[in-house]
Amino acid sequence: MSTEIKSHLTELLAHALAKVAPQQPASLITLERPKQAQHGDFSCPVAMQLSRILKRNPREIAAELVAALPPSDWLAQCEIAGAGFINLRLHPAAKQHVVRAVLGAGPRFGHSVRGQGQPVVVEFVSANPTGPLHVGHGRQAALGDAISALLDSQGFQVVREFYYNDAGAQIENLALSVQARAKGMDPDSLQWPADGYRGEYIRDIAADYLGGKATGGGRVAEVTGKNDPDDRDAIRLFAVAYLRREQDMDLLAFGVRFDNYYLESSLYTEGRVEQVVNAMVAAGKTYEKDGALWLKTTDFGDDKDRVMRKSDGSYTYFVPDVAYHVTKWERGFRRAINVQGSDHHSTITRVRAGLQAVGKNIPQGYPDYVLHKMVTVMKGGEEVRISKRAGSYVTLRDLIDEVGRDATRFFLVSRKADSEFTFDVDLAKSQSEDNPVYYVQYAHARICSVLEASQSGMTAETAGAADLTPLTSARELALLQRLGEYPEVLDIASREMAPHQVAFYLRELAGEFHSYYNAERVLVDDPALKRARLALIFTVRQVLVNGLALLGVGAPEKM
């Protein structure tokens, strides 16, 4: 595979470097992929960097390095170009090598053991059970799930976790809103709760509650409604169960599964919130003012101190959040990743400050954050405001129903997290055939079709045994090279927690395949050539399947 080839070439250059400039560290050697084919398969800019240090002409240095390069079976040619680039060209055999690497590893091709089984908790979605999931949650679900899969592929032991804010003021708002509906109130009436939720779904919940229907089920405890609009506790329980159930169904439809759900309410019932507060007080990081308890977050880089316990005795939202993150640390997660909307970025300082204040030797940068920007939804040429309280809404369920699960997931994950996202629902619907996901899936379906038509009954074993030397055309070599890049794509994407790179890679691989498919015929008369080509597309299919699976997108055999 390519990482193997790359490290081999790096080693060759390091040898040469040791001869030409013994003082310089081998770490100077980097290899990159030239954008243009005429610049070879790999390119090394080290001579230009050395030129400053050695105060010599870079092309001269490059010439000496090339002369000092040990011989290698994989290296076909190397030349000096431009300001002093050393361009390396591989022997076809080196590129053909990747086929056996892919087929040998199968679904695990591209995986590594870098994480060494280290436990990592990835927290995402974590929507309050106060309404259905919307597009922003969809972006987070697609992103968080793909990041989890990436880390998993690199040998980390990943736990996907969902944190429910099922205690606190917003839940009370929810209960009040449902109660108001149960009493026949309208959101426009004067008695409607000030911060109440106005959406139509509130009326549905109220109706089911009064009708004595059962809700919850599955992972959520079952709750039955009753015809009593005055029992706010019962209403609260019913509404939370109802909305958690709805969210579960949406996530299921989206193909996202969590390993663990953590309830904020449990932090109170287990006394963890109290413990955290006591620890902060004991550490001398708090003070009383205006009837409230404050945390000196300014000691940890915040621009002002924050209230922990309000004058009414209840805690502000970030206190249980700190307690929650203490549990992550105490559950053995030395690495924690939180996927959040960038609108919550001010919580980062507070949570981290709180973790410092409890004095458990938790590192300053704990947890890690991946922030994503908001999704702007366009519908009918107009922006749809996403506001739960106003009730105007584009739900994740709408998108799945209208655009399709695969397209929605691929689309939402194919932009880097910190770029703003415009999701035009009409466009995604009307032009769904132009969606990039179909392009990738189509490549997969085409390969399946050719393999079927070949009646070769090819398996990973037989493909791996094929003689690949007939694969020498420019397009075949390009395809082989592209296949070899996959492990590196996963490596970088997992380090940067940037799954969009996988989406782009898949598009490129699919493009390379479609070009090849149109230029050359796989099922040719020459049996050796046919066999080699079948093995090649068999390999492409494996990598497409691996990449799509990582993004939670299906790979249909027929389209």
Place this chain on the structure above:
RNA sequence: GUGCCUGUAGCUCAACUGGAUAGAGCACCAGCCUUCUAAGCUGGGGGUUGUGGGUUCGAUUCCCGCCGGGCACGCCA
């Protein structure tokens, strides 16, 4: 106003973390199906990378100043 993020083709986005002539997809123009799926392929037009400086062999990338956009600055979450 302060902090974080952001500005790349008409539109939506990339660019291997400092590399060679900044790339894809839509959209537009011209071609390709009696042959393994045309949801495809081939070619073409389209750019002062918001802007002005700086750092150096070399900048979309790093630093500084402006301009525009988003988000956050609650005893809401």
